[in-house]
Amino acid sequence: MQNAIQVKGLQKSYKDLHVLKGVDLKVEKGSIFALLGSNGSGKTTIVRILTTLLKQDSGTATVNGFDVLSKPGNVRQSISLTGQFAAVDEILTGRENLIMIARLWHLKNPSQVADHLLNRFGLTDAAKRKASTYSGGMRRRLDIAMSLVGSSPLIFLDEPTTGLDPEARIEVWKIIKELAAGGTTVFLTTQYLEEAEQLADRIAILHEGRIIVSGTLAELKSLFPPATVEYIEKQPTLEEIFLTIINKKKQ
DSSP: OOEEEEEEEEEEEEEEEEOOOOOEEEETOOOHHHHHTTTTTHHHHHHHHHHHSSSSEEEEEETEETTTTTOOHHHHEEEEEEEEOOOOOOSSSSHHHHHHHHHTOSSSSSHHHHHHHHHHTTTGGTOOOOOTGGGGGHHHHHHHHHHHTTOOOOEEEEEEETTTOHHHHHHHHHHHHHHHHHTOOEEEESOOOOHHHHOEEEEEEEEEEEEEEEOOHHEEEEETOOOOOOOOOOOOOOOHHHHHHHHHHHO
16 A cells, blocks of 8 residues: 655654654554544644755655655645634635635635535534634544544644544544544644544554554554453442432332
């Protein structure tokens, strides 16, 4: 399988702070790749380099076959980016936000493009409302929808569920799975282990400026000793208690 992203020996410093110390990674086309790391580990720096918003000090990076330094324009035309904070215009309605992006892409029938994405992301009923009235989950869905206007084969999602409640996070997870199922490559950064476990085909862990481990979830689990089996007294859940009481009442 071809790689959508290939990185070798990537290094980046901010004055005396050495953030990336030789990062190597590969992302297969059509896959969901999760980059795990704590706050300040360099995840966003990697995303900014791969999306041509920042230049590396050394090392190479290609995105969709284009070198990020020598062909930044080609890279930008072949990707979409959703940052940590929703980049929607709160003065505009959800529909107007999408139409604006479609016009920037010089697409035909921007209204039709907007309506299709509103329906796809479950925002049709809120299409005429200002984005400022949207909940966090709705705003994030609109943000991702805006990043898909150009039908890019690769989308970067930089901590897309930070600050969202559990229900909204699950909504975003569903969208990410649908994107991958449709052939879109997803590069996801997150600090939530459960998020990577739920979504990713491959996971890499960034620590102190380096990728310390990379592989499938099964491969990562194999690095640890097998779990020991212990027998403990199991306490009934509230659901079990409820059902037991209800069934007794019926008898």
